């Protein structure tokens with residue numbers, strides 16, 4: 593397995609967005625249209641269907657590399673409706689697997705990739721029992737980094753976030769709506785970029801200079 597570094601993953605996500613911009617002529621702005629990015633840049637098909645779930649495992653989506661197809665699990669359609677941003681993050685995560693982990697020269701040999709629970713939980717790849725859980729965790733981490741970088745590209749995200757008072761939960765929710773991501777994905781991104789961190793008690797610590805302060 594290739595050991596992607598965070599910055600490499602950020603770069604690949606940004607190159608993907610630049611490709612999208614070049615191919616569509618659309619400016620880079622929030623919220624990023626992950627459906628179109630997947631279709632136009634990666635040639636992926638989005639689909640909804642019922643996916644089987646191993647015991648005690650929740651599968652939100654599956655990537656079928658040989659078909660260039662991502663299937664969103666219809667069983668959880670209600671949860672996707674209830675949690676704005678979850679569908680988009682899940683799709684961006686699958687685009688990440690497609691670009692980072694799929695061997696495009698050998699598509700027929702690729703395993704089916706599945707993700708479980710939400711994108712911040714450890715996930716698994718089916719039909720790959722031999723893989724160690726450590727490798728699997730890293731793949732999932734790569735795909736999560738990618739999803740965050742695709743939906744909240746650093747340069748755009750920081751510029752927009754600076755317009756918000758990051759000390760207020762109300763502002764964080766508004767910022768999450770602007771990028772159409774879940775509040776948890778937003779908080780992870782704020783911390784990754786050194787803008788703000790939320791502690792275990794839900795207190796926000798602003799770590800960058802804030803124009804509102």
Ligand SMILES: [Zn+2]
Nearest residue numbers: 707715732735
């Ligand atoms: Zn995954």
